[in-house]
Amino acid sequence: MTAQPIVVFTDGAAKGNPGPGGWGVVIVTPEGQVVELGGGAAPTTNNKMELTGAIRALVEVRTLTGPLAIHTDSTYVITGIREWIFGWLRRGWKTATGTDVMNRDLWEHLWELVTERGKGTIQWHYVRGHIGIPGNERVDEIADAFAVGRDPELYRGPLSVYSRPAILDVPSDTSLPKKSTGSGAGKSSAKAYAYLSVVDGTPMRHGTWAECEQRVKGRAGARFKKATSAANELEIWREWRVAPPRS
DSSP, X not given: OOOOOEEEEEEEEESSSSEEEEEEXXXXXXXXXXXXXXXXXXXXXXXXXXXXXXXXXXXXXXXXXXXXXXXXXXXXXXXXXXXXXXXXXXXXXXXXXXXXXXXXXHXXXXXXHHHHHOTTOEEEEEOOTTSXXXXXXXXXXXXXXXXXXXXXXXXXXXXXXXXXXXXXXXXXXXXXXXXXXXXXXXXXXXXXXXXXEXXXXXXXXXXXXXXXXXXXXTOTTOEEEEESSHHHHHHHHHHHTOOOOOO
């Protein structure tokens, strides 16, 4: 029988990006123990906090044996650790265009923890944010609280009395969305005309999914969607009852 994995949810957020940020982690062991972790930093970025959450989760389970199932809504973290990092290592921490890899210190720490655990012991799962996945919602709450200067109560104890009884409910499909060429940012297979977002009532149009994701990540109540044509964009603004942004 395949051993039950240690289940991890992790998230990060920055208000302003860069700005004050936070990270959150929930760990559930096969024995039914739950550990919540979180912290803040400023100034920082969404990507730094996403990486920090993954790092702190791996540090916490360092002494625990068995497979890991790590769930995150960061395409940056998953694609980076699965794909980009091998090229960075070959090129001496340079990108394909010859520039320095951003957040190298965090990537080096994450890679050290991953390799220390052993090949094939960690499965990285993509879960889309803000669609009601209990584990993702909880780590988002923790990260957001630290980002705005609150000190949330973090739980350690048995799963049987945890306030989030559905914490282990995850979608059956946790594969990454298809990537846009060159950036590694996730998007669906239909060609995009534009990516649209509304944050705090302010609409914005983006040329890439990476830009859109960076704006909405960690922002409560944010809305975002891909438009496939000019007409489709107008339909989305009407659906949201929002005036389009000025060009």
